[in-house]
Amino acid sequence: MRYRELGSTGLRVSEIAMGCEGFMEDEYRMTGKLLDLAERNGINYFDLYASDPQMRAAVGRALKGRRDSFIIQSHICSVWKNGQYLRTRELPEVKAGFEEMMSLLGTDHIEVGMIHYCDSLKDWQKIIDNGVLDYAGQLKKEGRILHIGLSSHNPEVALKAVESGAIEVLMFSVNPCYDLQPASENVEDLWADQAYEHQLTNMDPQRQRLYEVCQEKGIGITVMKPFGGGDLLDAALSPAGAAMTVNQCIHYCLTRPAVACVNCGAHSPQQLLECIAYEDASDSDRDYAQVLSSFNGIRWEGHCMYCNHCLPCVSHINIADVTRFLNLTKTGNGVPETVREHYRVLEQHASDCIQCGACENRCPFHVQIRQNMQEAVKVFGY
Numbered sequence: 001m002r003y004r005e006l007g008s009t010g011l012r013v014s015e016i017a018m019g020c021e022g023f024m025e026d027e028y029r030m031t032g033k034l035l036d037l038a039e040r041n042g043i044n045y046f047d048l049y050a051s052d053p054q055m056r057a058a059v060g061r062a063l064k065g066r067r068d069s070f071i072i073q074s075h076i077c078s079v080w081k082n083g084q085y086l087r088t089r090e091l092p093e094v095k096a097g098f099e100e101m102m103s104l105l106g107t108d109h110i111e112v113g114m115i116h117y118c119d120s121l122k123d124w125q126k127i128i129d130n131g132v133l134d135y136a137g138q139l140k141k142e143g144r145i146l147h148i149g150l151s152s153h154n155p156e157v158a159l160k161a162v163e164s165g166a167i168e169v170l171m172f173s174v175n176p177c178y179d180l181q182p183a184s185e186n187v188e189d190l191w192a193d194q195a196y197e198h199q200l201t202n203m204d205p206q207r208q209r210l211y212e213v214c215q216e217k218g219i220g221i222t223v224m225k226p227f228g229g230g231d232l233l234d235a236a237l238s239p240a241g242a243a244m245t246v247n248q249c250i251h252y253c254l255t256r257p258a259v260a261c262v263n264c265g266a267h268s269p270q271q272l273l274e275c276i277a278y279e280d281a282s283d284s285d286r287d288y289a290q291v292l293s294s295f296n297g298i299r300w301e302g303h304c305m306y307c308n309h310c311l312p313c314v315s316h317i318n319i320a321d322v323t324r325f326l327n328l329t330k331t332g333n334g335v336p337e338t339v340r341e342h343y344r345v346l347e348q349h350a351s352d353c354i355q356c357g358a359c360e361n362r363c364p365f366h367v368q369i370r371q372n373m374q375e376a377v378k379v380f381g382y
């Protein structure tokens with residue numbers, strides 16, 4: 001298992017992480033089975049968005065004697081009322097829900113307290129006005145949560161939260177189809193038939209900016225919906241009309257800037273093993289470029305998807321990395337020191353480019369690589 005820094009939190013998380021979707025299977029016995037398997041394979045991070053008390057209690061039982069093996073991302077504002085899940089911004093409910101969660105989990109702290117599911121600017125304001133954000137800050141001061149996070153499907157809202165400086169971790173829905181769609185307050189819009197009826201070209205600029213700003217500010221992204229709820233794995237269900245593999249979906253997420261880990265929502269040990277197998281998959285098994293090129297009515301044109309198809313470069317330049325660092329300078333804040341340093345330690349730089357053009361013939365997305373190399377020389381100086 002490979003591990004990544006979760007933004008600037010100081011936490012090192014396994015790039016394959018777990019969602020909790022399957023925990024309730026087999027009358028909650030699956031919780032222990034999945035956590036056992038995760039621990040054996042080096043997974044140290046899981047998300048717990050669900051408020052079902054039986055599930056939380058099952059997690060608490062499964063964690064006994066090995067609390068330190070896992071970094072827990074659990075949600076604030078996701079509560080259980082009248083026998084069902086409720087998202088709330090009412091402070092008394094939020095507080096009671098948090099206390100119940102901590103007691104069911106049997107822990108005195110969680111590493112990431114994730115403010116649950118905020119998809120509209122109005123709701124973000126409510127989180128502030130109702131004192132939820134202050135409450136999260138108080139929990140952090142008390143050491144009951146170590147870092148504050150927010151989960152969202154909407155890049156506009158996520159950007160607002162990230163730029164406010166209030167959050168350190170973002171749980172965001174990332175996959176190649178969502179990435180095409182403009183911001184919306186309704187997550188269903190991202191998968192609606194009408195959203196795919198017209199030609200779609202390239203990643204939505206606001207999403208691109210979100211990833212770049214997160215990278216620049218040291219906000220770690222933990223991914224939800226990497227497989228679009230499973231639809232992306234099935235040509236008949238995918239809005240793109242072509243099936244991706246588990247490896248391709250995971251690799252797509254892990255090659256976006258700022259992404260630290262992918263929360264895979266496995267329903268069985270077999271499904272979790274399929275995700276873990278990504279760690280040993282070959283480059284060609286992970287390669288998503290061909291399948292993206294085959295999507296119906298969707299084009300990525302002139303936009304680097306960090307797929308590495310352009311390699312090998314005759315000058316041994318890591319073209320995707322140079323392009324990624326170049327893009328990170330386009331957020332309008334000059335060249336961040338971290339980006340300058342990441343660029344500096346590359347073995348070869350844009351100035352090593354001899355403008356041969358061989359890479360451009362191999363790029364499935366027709367990126368103007370030579371021009372990017374020239375631009376990188378101007379920006380970084382070499």
Ligand code: SF4
Nearest residue numbers: 304305307308310363
């Ligand atoms: S330049 Fe083209 S081939 Fe190279 S990483 Fe970017 S999208 Fe892929």
Ligand code: SF4
Nearest residue numbers: 313353354356357359
């Ligand atoms: S054009 Fe530059 S980046 Fe592309 S293969 Fe040639 S030397 Fe490498």
